Amino acid sequence: MNINLVTFLAEAEESSSGLELLLPATSELVAGIFAFAIVFFFVWKWALPALDETLSARSEAIEGQISKAKNEKYEAQKTREDYQKLVANADEEVRKIIDEGKATAEKLKEGIVNEAKEEAETIIEKARADSEAERDRISSEIKSEVANLSLEISEKVASSMSKGDQEKLINEFIKEMGSDK
Amino acid sequence: MIVAAESCDIEGGIVCTPSNVNELFVFKPIFYIGEIGISRTHFLIIFAALLVVIFLFAGLRKKSVVPSKIQSVVESLVTLIREDIAMNVIGKGGEAYVPYLLSLFMFILVGNLFEVTPLINFPITSRIAIPLLLSLITYVLFLVAGIRKQGKEYFTHLIWPPGLPVALKPLVGLIEFASTLIVRPVSLAVRLFANLVAGHLMLSLLLVSGYFFIYQNGVWPVPGKIPIGVAWYTFGLAIYGFEIVVSILQAYIFTLLSAVYIQTSLHPEH
Numbered sequence: 001m002n003i004n005l006v007t008f009l010a011e012a013e014e015s016s017s018g019l020e021l022l023l024p025a026t027s028e029l030v031a032g033i034f035a036f037a038i039v040f041f042f043v044w045k046w047a048l049p050a051l052d053e054t055l056s057a058r059s060e061a062i063e064g065q066i067s068k069a070k071n072e073k074y075e076a077q078k079t080r081e082d083y084q085k086l087v088a089n090a091d092e093e094v095r096k097i098i099d100e101g102k103a104t105a106e107k108l109k110e111g112i113v114n115e116a117k118e119e120a121e122t123i124i125e126k127a128r129a130d131s132e133a134e135r136d137r138i139s140s141e142i143k144s145e146v147a148n149l150s151l152e153i154s155e156k157v158a159s160s161m162s163k164g165d166q167e168k169l170i171n172e173f174i175k176e177m178g179s180d181k
Numbered sequence: 182m183i184v185a186a187e188s189c190d191i192e193g194g195i196v197c198t199p200s201n202v203n204e205l206f207v208f209k210p211i212f213y214i215g216e217i218g219i220s221r222t223h224f225l226i227i228f229a230a231l232l233v234v235i236f237l238f239a240g241l242r243k244k245s246v247v248p249s250k251i252q253s254v255v256e257s258l259v260t261l262i263r264e265d266i267a268m269n270v271i272g273k274g275g276e277a278y279v280p281y282l283l284s285l286f287m288f289i290l291v292g293n294l295f296e297v298t299p300l301i302n303f304p305i306t307s308r309i310a311i312p313l314l315l316s317l318i319t320y321v322l323f324l325v326a327g328i329r330k331q332g333k334e335y336f337t338h339l340i341w342p343p344g345l346p347v348a349l350k351p352l353v354g355l356i357e358f359a360s361t362l363i364v365r366p367v368s369l370a371v372r373l374f375a376n377l378v379a380g381h382l383m384l385s386l387l388l389v390s391g392y393f394f395i396y397q398n399g400v401w402p403v404p405g406k407i408p409i410g411v412a413w414y415t416f417g418l419a420i421y422g423f424e425i426v427v428s429i430l431q432a433y434i435f436t437l438l439s440a441v442y443i444q445t446s447l448h449p450e451h
Binding site for chain 1: 217220222223226227229230231233234237238241242244245246248252255256259279280281283284287288308309310311313314315318378
């Protein structure tokens, strides 16, 4: 260590107790008071009220949005319920329509069947009547034919018989024919 | 430090100027207002206050329902002070102290961060006047709060907690008197001051040392000493990051302890 350094350290030690470092400078205290007062008044009078205003506005906005969301949710639920009701009603309506359709179909079926039956019966009846009529006609024709034949026969026979015997014979014959029927 | 150190002339036998450590803490006026000389420290103290005002104004002027980035930061800081410190620590009646605690935190924070702010590199809280002033304000506040809340019995309760045996009263009274009325404000001020002074000195020494190992009296680079210089610089930069944390933490601790002291006055039952 050279002499200058030793001198320097010795001088430094003598002249410095370090106490100055721990003593506040009055001018710095004044500057500090002034500076802190600026900060404090700004925070107190402007910053915090501004922040509270902002937070209040945000809170209101959020509450408004929550309320709006709730309303929308309620509306959505209501719409859903309406739709569900509509769907349920539609099911019921469809069921009703189907039932009605079924009933109508049943009625129609019954009507058609009855009509068919009636028609069939009519047809049968008609057929029967026609058949009866035909039979009667045929019977009459046969009778007539038989009569004609009988007449022809009788003419042939009658040519050999008297007129009275002829008529008597014819009447007996017809009578027998009628009883045979 | 660097300016001072550059005056060194090792070859000429002059180790370093200034001749004693106190000169490092003498700040000559950089300009005058009338007859009042304004030093760099004074300027930085006022500048810190203005920065706080500008920061808060920038963050809160728009009052947007959807906050911007700076507004989010300001709101987070205010919420931290209001909810975590004023309401949680002080409890009932804490709302009234939010302006003070917020001002305290912001002012100390900006003052501390000057330590790591390029071109400033000087924390105003490393000057004892600022921590002392703020701790005195806290001191007055918690005393006033105690007197308003408890009346004359405040000091009695402060020194002799209820239920204390009579035999212990002299001893406990002495301890409590010293710890509450003397040590509290002093420790509050010294904690902040010492942390910032230590950090500032450590940072300065490391970075200046690094600088000197690489560059000495016009010799650039100093042969063989570059690795040492780089190592010091790297260490200095690590401490630089650490000092950012210290700056924030010390501002928080000071504010938190102020709130705790106020709380003890407002709610002695706790």
